[in-house]
Amino acid sequence: MTASLNDAAFGGGQSSPGASGGQDSRVVLSARGLRRDFGGFVAVNNVDLDVHHAKVHALIGPNGAGKTTVFNLLTKFLQPTSGTITLLDQDITKTDPAKVARMGLVRSFQISAVFPHLTILDNVRVALQRPGRLSTQFWLPMGSLNRLNERAMELIEAVGLQDARNHLAADLSYGRKRVLEIATTLALDPQVLLLDEPMAGMGHEDVHIVSDIIREVARDRAILMVEHNLKVVADLCDKVTVLQRGEILTSGDYRTVSQDERVRVAYMGTEHE
Incomplete structure (x- = not known):
């Protein structure tokens, strides 16, 4: 994990302003019971996920938690072993990646x-x-x-x-x-934009610029992002889902998940391994 994963990252108890205020809007991307096996190894197990229009949703977790595999399943670069994926109210579980991209x-x-x-x-x-x-x-x-x-x-x-x-x-x-x-x-x-570690390798100034762009982009589309920089997650995201060993540990706004002792243990344990 990056250097941002420390006590200070969890200590502020910030409430995420996110891309837009108000109540949750319609679900545009959904997964239910998502599972992916590689031989005898279960990389993703029983993942339920709802991504809302005009919201920024973060998928976080220690290295090896299954975040990239979830992205690959949602975008159909991998076929799930079981479970369903819905995009804009259409079942895309067996749809090929090119068609999924054309769908938004x-x-x-x-x-x-x-x-x-x-x-x-x-x-x-x-x-x-x-x-x-x-x-x-x-x-x-x-x-x-x-x-x-x-x-x-x-x-x-x-x-x-x-x-x-x-x-x-x-x-x-x-x-x-x-x-x-x-x-x-x-x-x-796109109607739904998936960003895989958009801040990776950036300096502070670039992180600020890209965060502002993502916030603006999310005014009229859904964004799901994998991100290790927890300060970015705290400042930008409306909802956070935490993965550990391929399963959802918890989900909610940043304040809620950052105060969950299981999340602290997951990250601190990774840092000391």
Whole structure:
């Protein structure tokens, strides 16, 4: 686990402001009885999860708790051994990953996935090709992408990269590459956005910038994120689900889960192993 997992991380008893106030909104992504076996090893067992529209939901837990496996199951990179997954009231348990993405469930990964030798503008224009129905028209000249410029600039401005739109992605700092990745992910117009450790490897300033972007993005879509930085979780997330050994330990707002003695033991035990 990261250095943020210490007594101070649990000691504040903060109440998460989250992306939006008020009562819980509609459930857009749901799992029931989710289980995944690898031979004789149970990686995920009996996981129930509800992700709400316009909310930020964190999935946290010690290393090896099953967080990435849950992400892989939800996005259909892995097929569950048992259980059901519902997206926007449709059963996607046996649906392939590409169709799930087209339905509005989009995921980012721990490692930044941008085209380093394209400009920021071209990275976003490439990402816009599928919703713009240009992805199968590869014989068209590059100029055909000009029709995507307006939407591309909207996305670039939304993440604060407009001043660097003509810079190569390779020249960006690590944190700004992750910001560009969020822009390219938003180009797919997701209803549910899964972020896998979006703050990993970032300095304090970049963490603050990306947190603000995530908060803004969550105004009109659901976000489920795996994150080790508990200060980020406390400040940003409406709900937190804690995994341990593939099972849900507890779930609730940050104040509730941070005061749960089982959560403290799980994290402190990991630090001393």
